[in-house]
Amino acid sequence: MFETDKTQHKDNDSNIDEWSDADEDELAKIDFFDNGCELSKFSLECDKLLSAEGTPLQRYRPKYLIVSDFVQQYWCEQQLLYRLSPEAYLLNVSPGVDVSIEESAESKEVKERGSDVHLARELEIQVPVEVEVITKEDAWAVKFLNIQTMILAFTKGHRVAREVPVFGVPFGSGFFVYGIIDELQYNPDLHTVEILELKTRKSCYPPRKSQQDKDAFQVGLYAEMFNDLVRGMVTREMVENHLKLTLDTPLSGGIQRHIHQQNKKVKMKIFTCGDILDMVLSQMQSFTCITKGTVEYVHQESRKQISTFPMTLDQEKLRSLFLKQCEWWRGERGTVGVDVEDCWKCSYCQFAPFCEWRAVKAAESKH
DNA sequence: ATTGCTCAACGG
Ligand code: SF4
Numbered sequence: 001m002f003e004t005d006k007t008q009h010k011d012n013d014s015n016i017d018e019w020s021d022a023d024e025d026e027l028a029k030i031d032f033f034d035n036g037c038e039l040s041k042f043s044l045e046c047d048k049l050l051s052a053e054g055t056p057l058q059r060y061r062p063k064y065l066i067v068s069d070f071v072q073q074y075w076c077e078q079q080l081l082y083r084l085s086p087e088a089y090l091l092n093v094s095p096g097v098d099v100s101i102e103e104s105a106e107s108k109e110v111k112e113r114g115s116d117v118h119l120a121r122e123l124e125i126q127v128p129v130e131v132e133v134i135t136k137e138d139a140w141a142v143k144f145l146n147i148q149t150m151i152l153a154f155t156k157g158h159r160v161a162r163e164v165p166v167f168g169v170p171f172g173s174g175f176f177v178y179g180i181i182d183e184l185q186y187n188p189d190l191h192t193v194e195i196l197e198l199k200t201r202k203s204c205y206p207p208r209k210s211q212q213d214k215d216a217f218q219v220g221l222y223a224e225m226f227n228d229l230v231r232g233m234v235t236r237e238m239v240e241n242h243l244k245l246t247l248d249t250p251l252s253g254g255i256q257r258h259i260h261q262q263n264k265k266v267k268m269k270i271f272t273c274g275d276i277l278d279m280v281l282s283q284m285q286s287f288t289c290i291t292k293g294t295v296e297y298v299h300q301e302s303r304k305q306i307s308t309f310p311m312t313l314d315q316e317k318l319r320s321l322f323l324k325q326c327e328w329w330r331g332e333r334g335t336v337g338v339d340v341e342d343c344w345k346c347s348y349c350q351f352a353p354f355c356e357w358r359a360v361k362a363a364e365s366k367h
Numbered sequence: 368a369t370t371g372c373t374c375a376a377c378g379g
Contacts (some may be wrong), residue, residue, distance in 0.1 A: 060373095061373085062372070062373090063372080063373075064373080066373085066374095066375060066376085067375080067376085068375060068376055068377085071376090075378095075379075107378070107379075108377095108378095110377085110378050110379080111376085111377040111378050111379095112377075113377090113378090114376085114377045114378060115376070115377050116377095117377095118376075118377075136372090136373095139374085143374095163375095163376095165375095178375085179375075179376090180374090180375055180376070182376085199377095199378080200377090200378080201378075201379090202378080202379090203379095207378090207379075208379090211378090211379065214379095300378095344379090345379070347379090348378085348379045349379085
């Protein structure tokens with residue numbers, strides 16, 4: 001009885017907590033449901049744009065994806081698309097209407113403070129070295145060398161490494177993925193490795209469940225990729241074919257010098273990107289698989305810990321989530337925005353005013 | 368073959 005009141009409620013507040021506050025005129029203009037309310041695979045205008053111009057993979061990630069792509073997608077696939085393709089968002093905006101696609105200054109500020117904290121933490125334990133990079137092989141060799149630095153640190157007795165790259169082709173997806181793990185912790189007695197993912201927050205309270213889920217997903221994906229390297233499931237050919245690298249040409253002088261400087265014992269030899277890759281692929285196999293991780297939330301202002309929670313790797317759950325995400329990248333299904341219970345996310349989103357997903361959900365809720 | 372092709376994560 002009281003519920004009917006709720007559905008009629010129009011929220012013109014700046015606070016977005018329901019679908020129904022979208023602009024009435026915009027809703028009238030967009031008529032997706034001519035043929036009833038069944039959710040067809042590509043009913044959104046943005047999906048039609050995608051199918052006309054190529055899959056997200058071809059268009060935006062022809063060689064490799066980054067872990068952050070999947071993490072953003074986990075948060076909201078529609079928002080990911082709008083970030084990749086502002087034109088997909090502008091489809092919903094009538095010509096002449098002035099609209100911003102910039103993130104708010106506040107949100108930029110919060111992200112910057114997060115970056116600052118992470119940078120400071122990295123500098124606490126490792127010294128950055130500048131290396132001249134000329135070719136893309138050089139650039140990838142540096143990434144591989146950063147993995148080797150972690151391996152060396154752990155064999156020297158260090159227990160913590162930060163900003164450690166991982167790469168691979170998770171779950172046989174056929175997608176090459178690259179990411180950087182915030183922190184790895186090594187226990188030399190048990191010979192185990194765990195992930196610590198630090199998240200800084202403006203708020204001094206723990207985030208909502210779906211945000212924690214997203215962070216657990218991120219840690220899970222890192223763990224899975226690390227483990228694939230440990231299991232020897234990442235091959236030289238995968239790197240070569242996906243990244244289109246020529247692995248057998250010598251790296252440029254700056255990197256050669258760096259390698260010899262780093263390890264004086266290494267014999268005078270000209271290294272190729274493939275040499276570095278082979279070493280890393282082989283050395284990674286001496287680790288054990290990661291089974292656990294921790295997500296830690298820290299208040300930006302006070303730097304005090306807010307909360308932590310453990311992540312136990314659930315490979316099957318992760319697999320099905322990940323492969324579902326891959327379908328979107330391949331253009332096998334349409335874009336899906338946030339669930340009703342997660343529509344609070346829209347209040348933080350720069351695309352809320354003309355978001356197609358929101359408009360459709362608002363229209364649906366009026367049946 | 369004019370011919371290239373990505374710093375990731377950052378927080379909500
Ligand atoms: S407004 Fe909501 S549904 Fe639309 S992109 Fe932003 S978060 Fe996703």
